[in-house]
Structure formats: structure tokens, C-alpha cells
Amino acid sequence: MALKVYINGELLPEEEAKISVFDHGLLYGDGVFEGIRSYNGRVFKLKEHIDRLYDSAKAISLKIPMNKKEIHEAVFLTLRANNLKDSYIRLVVTRGEGKLGLEPGKCKKPQIIIITDTIELYPPKLYETGIDIVTVATVRNHFEAVNPRIKCLNYMNNILAKIESLNSGATEAVMLNIDGYVAECTGQNIFIVNKKELLTPNANSGILKGITRDVVIELAKKMGLVVREEFLTRYDLYVAEECFLTGTAAEIVPVVKIDGRTVGSGKPGPITLELLERYRELIRSPEATEAAECLESGYLRP
Numbered sequence: 001m002a003l004k005v006y007i008n009g010e011l012l013p014e015e016e017a018k019i020s021v022f023d024h025g026l027l028y029g030d031g032v033f034e035g036i037r038s039y040n041g042r043v044f045k046l047k048e049h050i051d052r053l054y055d056s057a058k059a060i061s062l063k064i065p066m067n068k069k070e071i072h073e074a075v076f077l078t079l080r081a082n083n084l085k086d087s088y089i090r091l092v093v094t095r096g097e098g099k100l101g102l103e104p105g106k107c108k109k110p111q112i113i114i115i116t117d118t119i120e121l122y123p124p125k126l127y128e129t130g131i132d133i134v135t136v137a138t139v140r141n142h143f144e145a146v147n148p149r150i151k152c153l154n155y156m157n158n159i160l161a162k163i164e165s166l167n168s169g170a171t172e173a174v175m176l177n178i179d180g181y182v183a184e185c186t187g188q189n190i191f192i193v194n195k196k197e198l199l200t201p202n203a204n205s206g207i208l209k210g211i212t213r214d215v216v217i218e219l220a221k222k223m224g225l226v227v228r229e230e231f232l233t234r235y236d237l238y239v240a241e242e243c244f245l246t247g248t249a250a251e252i253v254p255v256v257k258i259d260g261r262t263v264g265s266g267k268p269g270p271i272t273l274e275l276l277e278r279y280r281e282l283i284r285s286p287e288a289t290e291a292a293e294c295l296e297s298g299y300l301r302p
């Protein structure tokens with residue numbers, strides 16, 4: 001069955017789901033987006049994703065022509081139309097169709113697009129064996145350029161980093177910021193474990209403040225771990241006992257090699273595996289997910 005795609009209130013078969021070549025999302029990468037997952041018909045951390053979408057939009061002076069509740073409804077509408085229970089939801093807001101030239105004011109109206117599909121970022125085997133990552137020469141955007149906190153449609157920085165890692169035979173790239181501190185991977189945040197502490201680059205290191213990152217920090221605290229959000233260097237990565245990446249699509253993926261150095265025993269570490277297990281439990285739990293019925297009854301998690 002062809003997928004149905006939501007565009008500005010309409011559900012269109014995928015072959016007909018098209019937008020103008022004059023859309024500034026295409027011409028200039030002018031727009032924002034979210035990647036969200038549903039598990040067994042319930043959407044994980046939907047409120048957090050929608051809040052972040054509005055923050056990204058505000059940061060680029062884009063006014064989304066729908067309120068948050070309407071976006072919630074549109075997400076469930078699209079999921080239902082596609083009869084998908086386990087899915088990856090791509091919510092995109094572009095600046096809209098305009099004239100050639102950067103000026104956002106020349107765009108008529110932002111376009112809202114929702115695609116629901118399935119996703120497998122890494123083969124399941126890699127969650128057992130772990131992946132190898134490399135630090136790359138491409139630095140993460142400076143926060144006074146396009147702040148990485150904004151989840152915008154221009155991912156060229158990350159794509160360049162991804163190409164570098166693939167060219168060197170590694171699965172994923174770690175970008176450093178202009179000061180040499182560890183920032184993040186191309187679509188994931190990074191964590192290390194050292195001396196029973198969980199460390200991750202702080203929110204101003206040049207990262208997207210991942211929703212999975214926040215969830216993992218909470219889970220780790222519940223496990224009694226000390227969690228520190230800090231400025232980290234490559235040295236910290238090299239001496240780490242464990243390392244893993246987090247993201248909506250990747251969930252929690254163990255890392256066993258960094259720049260050719262073996263992490264810990266060369267296998268996913270015990271804290272990583274425990275967090276992965278707890279994460280997999282949480283993503284299907286009512287307290288962390290939204291169901292369509294919650295919306296219908298007017299109830300949304302506060």
C-alpha cells in the first residue's frame with residue numbers, strides 16, 4: 001500500500017505528495033524538522049519533540065501556522081492513515097514557496113509536512129557488536145553561526161562529517177567544536193562511562209540537545225550513576241571504559257572503537273547494555289508515550 005503523506009492538512013498518496021521547487025526549504029534549507037518514533041501505536045516523547053520544533057522555528061523567526069495541539073492531531077491522523085504502529089515520523093516545516101532570493105518575507109506560507117515510515121538506522125547485529133567511530137576534520141557549526149541547538153533543514157555540516165567517516169571505513173563520525181571539544185555525531189549525541197560516571201558534552205558544546213540524551217540522563221540517574229555534562233576532549237574518549245551514541249532513530253548504540261583505539265574490553269559495556277534495556281522498556285511504557293486516545297479525550301501529558 002502506498003504511503004500517505006500529510007501536506008498542509010491533506011493526506012496525499014506518496015506519488016502525489018509534492019511541493020514546489022520554489023520552496024525555500026529546498027532552495028536554501030530554510031526550515032525546521034523533527035524525527036520522532038512511535039512504538040506499538042504510541043508516540044514516544046511527542047510533547048518534547050513538538051516543543052523542540054517550536055523552539056527551532058522561533059530561533060529562525062518562522063511562525064508555524066498551526067498550534068501545538070493541531071500538530072499533535074496531525075501526527076496521529078497521519079499515523080492512522082498509514083496504519084502504522086512502529087514507525088519513524090518525519091515532521092517538517094519549511095519556510096514555504098517564495099521568490100528566488102533569501103528573503104523569508106517573500107515566502108507565502110510555511111508548509112507542514114508529515115511523513116510516517118519505518119526506519120532501521122543500523123543493522124540489529126551492530127547493537128550486539130558495537131560500532132567504530134572516528135573524529136573527523138569537519139568541525140561542528142559554531143554556536144554563533146547556525147546554532148546546532150536548532151534542528152534545521154541544513155545538514156550539510158553533518159553530511160560532510162558522515163562522508164569523512166565512511167571514507168575512512170568507520171560507521172560514524174564524531175565532530176569536535178572549533179575549540180577542540182567533543183560535540184556530537186552526525187545524528188546522535190555521544191556518551192562515555194569512566195570510573196562509574198556517565199559523561200556527555202554539555203548543551204553548549206555545539207550539540208543538538210537530544211531528547212534521547214535527556215531520557216538517558218534520567219535513566220542513568222535512576223540507576224544511581226553520577227551524570228556530568230561537561231566539556232570533553234578526545235583524550236576523554238580515548239580513555240573511556242564505555243561509549244555509546246543516542247538518538248531517536250539510533251536509540252542507544254554501543255561504540256567499541258574510537259579512532260582505532262579499542263573501548264574497554266572491545267564489547268558493549270555493562271552500563272551501556274543496562275541503559276539500552278531500560279530504554280527499550282521505557283519506549284513502550286504509557287508514562288513516556290502518547291496515544292491517539294489521549295488526544296481524543298483531551299488528555300495530554302503535562
Ligand code: PMP
Binds near residue numbers: 184185211
Ligand atoms: N544530534 C543531531 C545532529 C541529530 O540530528 C540528532 C537526531 N535528531 C540527535 C543529535 C539526537 O537527537 P534526538 O535524541 O532528539 O533524536
